[in-house]
Amino acid sequence: MAMLTRDYPGSEIAVGMQLKHAATRALANHWTQGYMDHDPSWARLLTTAIAERRFQRLRDLFDADGRGEAIGFGPGADQMRLAFAAVREKAEALRASGKAQRGDIRVEHGLLKRTHLSIRFGKLNHCTLDENNPVGAKCLEDAIVPPGHRGPLIDRCQPARCSNSIIAAEHLPIWQAEHASLTKLRSLPALPANRKALIDQQIRDVEIALTKAGET
Numbered sequence: 001m002a003m004l005t006r007d008y009p010g011s012e013i014a015v016g017m018q019l020k021h022a023a024t025r026a027l028a029n030h031w032t033q034g035y036m037d038h039d040p041s042w043a044r045l046l047t048t049a050i051a052e053r054r055f056q057r058l059r060d061l062f063d064a065d066g067r068g069e070a071i072g073f074g075p076g077a078d079q080m081r082l083a084f085a086a087v088r089e090k091a092e093a094l095r096a097s098g099k100a101q102r103g104d105i106r107v108e109h110g111l112l113k114r115t116h117l118s119i120r121f122g123k124l125n126h127c128t129l130d131e132n133n134p135v136g137a138k139c140l141e142d143a144i145v146p147p148g149h150r151g152p153l154i155d156r157c158q159p160a161r162c163s164n165s166i167i168a169a170e171h172l173p174i175w176q177a178e179h180a181s182l183t184k185l186r187s188l189p190a191l192p193a194n195r196k197a198l199i200d201q202q203i204r205d206v207e208i209a210l211t212k213a214g215e216t
C-alpha cells in the first residue's frame with residue numbers, strides 16, 4: 001500500500017477504500033483466502049522496491065565517499081572504495097571523450113547502477129559478497145549450504161573476521177554496547193570455565209571489529 005501511494009498520485013483514495021473493505025471483512029469475522037494469496041505482481045513490485053532502496057543506500061555511500069567521508073572500515077570497505085574510484089574514473093573518461101550525455105553526478109550514478117556492485121545492508125555490518133565469486137566468505141567456510149542456495153549464510157556471519165565485511169559508523173554503537181555487556185557478564189564470579197572461554201572469544205571478536213574501526 002505504501003509503495004502504491006508513493007508511486008501513483010491519488011492512490012490514497014484507493015488505499016482508503018481497500019483498508020475499509022478489509023476492515024469490514026475482518027469485523028465480520030470471515031476469513032478471505034484472496035487476501036492471503038501469493039500475488040506475483042505484488043512480489044515483483046516488492047522486489048523492485050527493495051532493489052531501488054538498496055541502490056539508494058549504495059548511492060548515498062558513493063556520494064559520501066566522493067565527499068571524502070569514511071564509508072566504513074575493514075577490507076570490504078576498502079574494496080568498495082576501489083570500486084567507487086573505478087566508477088569515477090570511468091565517468092571522467094566518458095566526459096573527456098564526449099560520450100557522456102551529461103556533465104553532472106548523474107553520469108557517475110548511471111554507471112554505478114550498471115556496475116551492479118554487490119552489497120547487503122545489515123544491522124551489525126554490511127556484506128559485499130559477490131554470489132558469483134564468494135571468495136573469503138567466512139560464513140561459507142565448512143558450511144553445509146542448502147541445495148540451490150546462493151549468496152552468504154547470514155546467520156553464520158562473522159563481521160569482524162570476513163574480508164567481505166564493512167563495519168560502518170552506524171554499526172559502532174551496537175558493537176560498543178555488546179563489548180560493555182560481554183565485559184560485565186565476564187566479571188560475574190560464578191561463571192563456569194567453558195562459559196568464560198566462550199565469552200572471551202566473543203569479546204576478542206568484538207574487539208577486532210572495534211579495532212578495525214579505530215575504536216580501541
Ligand code: SF4
Nearest residue numbers: 127139152157158162
Ligand atoms: S561472513 Fe558475513 S560479511 Fe562475510 S560473506 Fe558471510 S555474511 Fe557476508
